[in-house]
Amino acid sequence: xxxxxxxxxxxxSSLYNHVSGRDEIIELLRGRAMSEVEMPxxxxxxxxxxxxxxxxxxxxYGRYPRLIPLxxxxxxxxxxxxxxxxxxxRVLTDAGFAPADVLRIITVLDSxxxxxxxxxxxxxxxxxxxxxxxxELKAALDAAGxxxxxxxxxFEFGLQALLMGLDPR
Numbered sequence: 739x740x741x742x743x744x745x746x747x748x749x750x751s752s753l754y755n756h757v758s759g760r761d762e763i764i765e766l767l768r769g770r771a772m773s774e775v776e777m778p779x780x781x782x783x784x785x786x787x788x789x790x791x792x793x794x795x796x797x798x799y800g801r802y803p804r805l806i807p808l809x810x811x812x813x814x815x816x817x818x819x820x821x822x823x824x825x826x827x828r829v830l831t832d833a834g835f836a837p838a839d840v841l842r843i844i845t846v847l848d849s850x851x852x853x854x855x856x857x858x859x860x861x862x863x864x865x866x867x868x869x870x871x872x873x874e875l876k877a878a879l880d881a882a883g884x885x886x887x888x889x890x891x892x893f894e895f896g897l898q899a900l901l902m903g904l905d906p907r
Contacts (some may be wrong), residue, residue, distance in 0.1 A: 750903050753779060764808050772818035774798040777825050784833035785901045791826060792851050792897055798856035806852050834906030843904060853895045855858060866887075 775794040778787040783831045799806060814820065823844060830840045865871070865879060 742823075744855070761812060762831040767802070767805055767807050768814070769818045771798045771802050772822055773815060774801075775822055777822070778829075785904075787829045788826070788901060789897055790845065792824060792847060795822065795851045796855045796858075796893060798813055799852060800858035803856055803859035806856055810852065835904075836907065839907070846900065850896060854889070854896070857889050860889070870906050 742894070773794075775791065775798050777789040782790065824844055825838050826844050826847070831837070835843065865875075871879070
């Protein structure tokens with residue numbers, strides 16, 4: 739709180755006129771990021787709906803990568819976040835997934851999306867050239883495009899693999 743107050747050029751105690759503390763600030767930031775995620779149209783096929791949400795979720799959090807570690811350390815208490823999670827649960831339930839699998843899928847999707855959002859902040863060259871790089875990795879690195887292109891390609895490849903691996907029982 740003192741650092742935030744200093745940045746805003748106010749006293750730390752004045753912040754408490756607006757928020758109850760650090761946890762509330764984090765939830766306000768979560769709500770802001772989640773409010774940028776558009777929900778799919780009702781009736782969209784479930785894999786398309788999950789992909790739609792995952793892309794929006796990643797794009798939103800990709801703009802705030804330093805927020806991700808703060809959010810993962812605190813339980814969700816944001817209406818916007820619950821809106822997204824409720825939509826995911828409804829889409830998965832309507833597709834025929836069991837309740838326990840719904841939560842597993844949401845957790846896997848969360849992990850995948852947040853990790854992919856962090857990748858958007860990665861350096862242009864994710865690995866430095868070194869004598870430790872063997873020919874197979876060198877060929878893969880040489881085939882990689884620019885950071886944004888590489889990150890987008892990897893995200894879409896992984897998202898499709900993840901979604902194709904899901905099947906309601």
